[in-house]
Each structure stands twice: as C-alpha cells, then as structure tokens.
Amino acid sequence: MSRKLIAVATAGVLAAVLAACGGGSPGPAPQGGQDAGPVTITMWTRAATQAQSQRLVDAYNKSHKNQVKLTVIPTDNYQPRIAAAAGAKQLPDVFAADVIFVPNYTSQGLFLDITDRVAKLPFKDSLAPSHMKLGTYDGRMYTLPHTLDLSVWFWNKDLYAKAGLDPEKGPTTLKEFAEQATTVQEKLGKDGKIHGTFFGGNCGGCYVFTFWPSVWAAGGQVMNEDGTQSLVNQSPMTDVFQTYRTLYDNGVTGPTTKEEQGPTWTGFFPKGTIGVMPMPSTTLGLMPKDMKIGVAPIAGPDGGESTFVGGDSVGISATSQHPDAAWDFLSWTVSDEAQVEVMAKNKDVPARTDLANNKYSAADPRVVLINSLVAKGQTPYALKFGQTFNDPQGPWLRFAREAVFGDPSKLASLNGAIDSSLQQ
C-alpha cells in the first residue's frame, strides 16, 4: 500500500516538475489574421504621455469591435520593465516608447518590421519626420509616431504684468529669457514663494529636453551625426550652461532646482509660482483654465528657434500573437479621424505634418506656433542614448551638474566618459 502511495506521489511530483518546465504557454496561440471574433490586444505606455494614449485607446475602443487594454507604467521604470518583459518573452502586443530609446529597441529586435504595412498608408510621407527617422533601422521601419512632445518656453503673463514686464512679449533669445526671469525674481521673489525660473537640475532627460534646443537654435550640435561622439564640451553648449549657471548663482531658480530628479519638474509652473521656464508642449492642455500662459520657441543665446521633438513612438512587439489586430489599431491612431478629433482637439501636436493646420489649432495661436516647430526642431539620434543621457547613473548627468552647479575643470574628463558610453 505504501509503495502504491509513493508511486502516485512521485507521478504527481513529476507532473508538477514537467508543468513548471513547460514555460507556461497555454496551448497553441491563434495566429494573427485568422483571429475568430473580436480580439483584445494589450498595450503599454509610460506615465509621461498617459493622457494622450488613454484618449486614443478610449476613442478606438468606442468605435471598434477589437479592444485595446492599456497599461500605464511609471516613466522612470519603463525601460527596465520593457527589458524584463522582453527577456521573458512577455511583451504586450503593442508598446509605446520614448522616441529617443527607439533606435536601441529596434537594434535589440524588440519591434516587428512594419515597412510593408507603412508603405500602404496614403499619408506615409507626412508622418512626423524625426520620429520616422528614429524608427528606421537598416532601412526597415519599425514604429509609427504616437505622441509628439515639444519643449517650449512657457511664461506666466500675470507674473510678468506684476513684475512690470510686457505680458504679451516673451523671450526671443536665451539672454532675454535670463533677463526676464531675473526681473521676476527681483520684483516678486522677496517672500520666497515666487521664482524667476526652474529646471530639473538632477535629471538627465530634463537637461537634454530643455537645454539642447538652445544649442540647435544657435546652429550648434550636441553630438556627431552617428551619435557616437559628444560635442557638449563646446560652444554653444557651454554658453547655454553658463547662462543657467548664472541664474542659479543669482538665486533666480526655485530652491529645489539642484535636487529635482524629474518626477515633479513640470509641477511648479501650473502653481503660478514661476515666471518663465522650459516646459513640455503636452502640458499646455493640462494647465489651469484661468491661467494666462504665453508660449515661445526655445531660442539660442542670441536668437534663432528650435525645439526638442520628443514624445513617443509606437510599434508592434516582435513576439505579438496578434500583429494584424495590432496594426489595425496603430494605423487608426495616425488616421485623420484620430489625429484631428482626438489629438488636435486636446491641443496636442498632430503626428502628421499635413494636419498641422486643422479646425482646432486655428482657435489657439499658441498651438499653431507649437505645430510649426515640428519642422524646425530636432530629435537626437544615438544607439546608446538612454544609458548615456537619461540614466541617473549615466555620464551626462554628472557632466551637466558639474557644468551648472559644480566644478567646470572636471568637464574634459567627464566628456570622455560620455564618448565611451556612446561608443560601447
């Protein structure tokens, strides 16, 4: 009797082991295209652009039989989550990614090749050019533009008026930006509540997004074409750093500027406590309704205008079981209907240049201005962008912090560290 018991138990244990080793794939998965009935696909996006993704998904789910289930992941954790999911072959059907990480993801083979599908889109030539460029790897296309997030200067018209500045005239050069911020600080900053300006001083991505457009506006560059050689130790980058350094030294920046790690850097302007600062264009639709905000393109030290064309691209994961359903959703998100009635209606920048002027943008000249910057701005390309510029332990954050708050004599060797990180 006991022997029988042992045999039964052994068989049970063996079965458990086999099940554990089976890898958890529950039977053969349906192939894309032959899906019977409506399909629910999964999608991931990062919190920074959650509002836009959510609106697109809601509109799609309302008008389609197929459904999209959206999961929002904290922005700081997005890259590790993607890496972990990819390693476990657990990527969602569709995932958006910060456009600057896309070259790295495509080089790792995370996205499905959609070149032939894109070629069939009637408006393929007007898809946001910098997003499409970064989504192309070895001549094949992997992503579509999902959201466009441009860096611009916001100024608070009420504070300008109180400080004796012309509330309708924002800065047109970085020098004017510094002067106006200083005036606001001197006139209104006595009680310590109002500050001239603010920036994310302990946040690599914030520096990239808000400082680099001033370099491009002055005709300079931050990296070589291939993204393998750093140029941030040269003018005009050094001039831009010097301007912000002076602002910090003179106490014009908010008190937590040096410690701001990124999560809350856009939270101060809507409180009405900052005179003028660089902000993401996607936050314009989220500002308090009664707040009077001016929008100006980011300028170089002596003029020019540019912007960091950031935001998200979206692609189908290489391991998706529902590529056709996923493409149905993706191609819909760049359609006229989605771009005008969902994106433009909420003051967001359309992902297509042919829709820059639409019935909603005409109502707000600030939106027209932002839309027009897509063609003037840049998106830097580097295969090792994230680990060099965004990672808090990466070399760029140390470089920028020494340049703005610390010891400029260390910059030469730190620039070498940026180079070697880019070339890894």
Add this chain to the structure above:
Amino acid sequence: MTGIAPARPVRDPQAVAGRAGHTARRSRQLAGMLYAAPTALIVVVLFVVPLVLVVWMSLNRWPVLGAPTFNAPANYAKVSQDPLFLDSVLFTLKYTAIITVLLSLLALGLALAVQERRPGVAFYRAAFFLPGAVGFAAAALLFYGLLNNDFGPFGFLGVNWIGTPNMALTSTIMLVLWRFAGFNMLILLTGLQAIPVEVYEAARSDGATRMQIFTKITLPLLRPTIALMLILSITGSLLAFDQFFIFTNGGPDNSTVSMVMVIYRNAFFRFDLGGAAALSVVLLVALVALNALQMRVLRGGRA
C-alpha cells in the same frame, strides 16, 4: 539560507512488524525522501535552477531577445574596468560598516531597555518594533516625502536632506535605523531572555557589579544571538538596494550607488544581461566567503 529539512525516520509499526527488515528500511528511506521532496523541489526550482542559469548567463553575451552567444570570460574581464562598480564596492563596504555598528549598538540598547517585565514595557517593545512592519520600499518613500524640502514636514528645517553626498548617506542611515532597529532588538531580546535567571542570581550573590554582569555574563551568553544579528545585518547591507534606489536614486552625483544598483543598471538600462550576471556571481562568491569567515570567527570563540 534555504536548506533541506532533515528527513525524519518514519515509524510505521505495521511495516516493521509485517515485512523483512531491509524492505522496511527501503520503504522508510523512500518515505523520507518523499517527505523532503516538496522542499527539495522548491529549492531546485527557486534556487538551484536560477543559480545555474545566472552562471551560464555570465559566460555569454545575452541579449534581451534572440540567441545568446558564448563569450567567456569577457563579462568577467569587464568587471574590473567598470569605474561605477568599483566605486560602488567601496561605497557599499563603507555603508555596511557604518550601519552594522550603529544598528548593533542601537538594537542592543533598545533590547536592554525593554528586557525586564515592568509596567508599560510592552508599549515600548511594540513601539520600537512597529517600523519593522512597514514595507521597506514604502518606508523609503515615506522618508522621501517627510524630508522633501518642498512639501515635507521636516523641509522647513532648511536642512538639505538628500542634496549633498554626506547628507544623503546620513538620511539613508536614519531611515535604515528607524526601519530595522526594532527587528534587531527583537532578535537580541530572544537571546537575552534565553539566559537563565539563576546565572544572574548566582553572579549577584557573588557580589558582581552591574558592569561585570553585563561584560562577563550577558555578552558572552548572547554571543550566538549577536552572531546571527551581525550576519543578517552585514549580508543585508551588502545587498542594499531599495533605500538607495527609491530614496536617493543613487545621487547626488552617483555618491550613493550600491553594488546591486549597478547590477540592476547593467541588466535593465544597458541591456547587458551577461555583464550583470557576471557581477552577480562575483558578489555571490564574495558573500559566501564572507559568511563562511564570519561563522568561523564567531563560532571559534565558543568552541
């Protein structure tokens, strides 16, 4: 620290009485193995398999998708050339030394303070232990909020809690002490209460002073408990991650980057899974060696 529970001899009177001796022994052995099987299975699946996998990973260039390629010993050669990792080794050792000393002293003080049964002592025991019931990640976030200069209740003090390297380390140590002192106190308390009252009575009747009782009786008899606490504290500190990842984010200027943070960064920000696995193996070997050494030193005195 997972181990296989020793199989207990099975007493099955029917089997012993009714069958030949060697069959009964065989049956008992099988039954014993069977009793141990669930634990053994868990150990194999959750410990041995991942361990073998991580060693294998460390010998390969391992992309997040696609097939790995064998490249040993490139991942290990890289370890000594990673300045961030070398810095993190020094920082982690420094952190471990500081935290172990402070935590042990504080825990011992607390344990001695609440050792005897007196009115109200239960309240203090509970109060000291309560922070240990808060999840560590939640505690790190709690401190991040409390010490925030913009909106935290302690921000008004004007102290830049995580703005400079020394303050960031000091604030983190405060966090860890707050979170773990009660737990270590509990460990020491169990050791203290295991010391027979008769020993103390004998010492007192021999005219020993309080100091003599503490150094000649309490400390020596507490030695195994202190050893346990030290091993837990040192191992835990060398593997520190949550507090630096959440509370200081490795900053300012990479001054609070622990070893495990570097492993995490290599794996999930740089997608260098092979390199991260190599660092993990190095850390594992160092930890095993250190623990063996500690056991020997701490046991040696008693033997």
